[in-house]
Amino acid sequence: MEKVNLKDYQNIIFDFGGVVLNLDYQLTIGAFKKLGLPNFEANFTQLAQTALFDNFERGEISPKEFRKGLNEAFEEPIEDEKLDHAWNAMLLDLPIERLHLLSQIREEKKLVLLSNTNEIHVEAFESNLKLKHGHNDLSGYFETVYYSCRVGMRKPESRIFHHVLEEEGFDPSETLFIDDSPQHIEGARKVGLYAYHLRADQGETILDLF
Structure with a gap:
């Protein structure tokens, strides 16, 4: 140092x-696993390849569109509040x-x-x-x-x-x-x-x- x-x-x-x-990114990974996404790391990588995260960080898509993109990784739709809680867990x-x-x-x-x-x-x-x-x-x-x-x-x-x-x-x-x-x-x-x-x-x- x-x-x-x-x-x-x-x-x-x-x-x-x-x-x-x-x-702590691991907290968000753990939170999504608890929501029913056991292979979140793999899904995270796959979603990253679709530019979902980059586009959201540039403001090119809305929170609503981002949540929709996240939900595509789940078999059943997850409520907005639960998605946000998991996404914010890293903060x-x-x-x-x-x-x-x-x-x-x-x-x-x-x-x-x-x-x-x-x-x-x-x-x-x-x-x-x-x-x-x-x-x-x-x-x-x-x-x-x-x-x-x-x-x-x-x-x-x-x-x-x-x-x-x-x-x-x-x-x-x-x-x-x-x-x-x-x-x-x-x-x-x-x-x-x-x-x-x-x-x-x-x-x-x-x-x-x-």
Whole structure:
């Protein structure tokens, strides 16, 4: 684990899930198994090949259409509420220490959020944010929040990085990108960003970096 020297950067782009918010994909896999999908991993892969998840993350299909796509993997239709509960099971806590850190860094640097996410997850974690921390959204911690489902692009596509840089007026050479997915790190570096691969799978958090 290495420390980030804030003096080297004027701007920081943060990923959300796995970086700010804790995630556990196995909980969603387990939840779908309990709904009657014992081979969820195989079905998950098959659905991914149909671009269901990517399209949902780009906002190209609605939550209703996404649920319909998920239901095609089941023999019997599953209620929307149960599907959403299983889909949201991966969303864990948002540690207050990380929010405090973001507030501290924002006093000196420009922070933006860039997340591959979907409308079902946004509704869930914003609801939890309000319940646990009293905030309706993440605008109190970032200059701008970019959700893939609302900009029609997703990481690691180069166009989403260019979009953020252009919208914010950021110089890539002065901007750090932090993400826990290696493919996103590679995509960021292709457009000239400094990128740090946060090893959340090894217990590393942003608290270790600053």
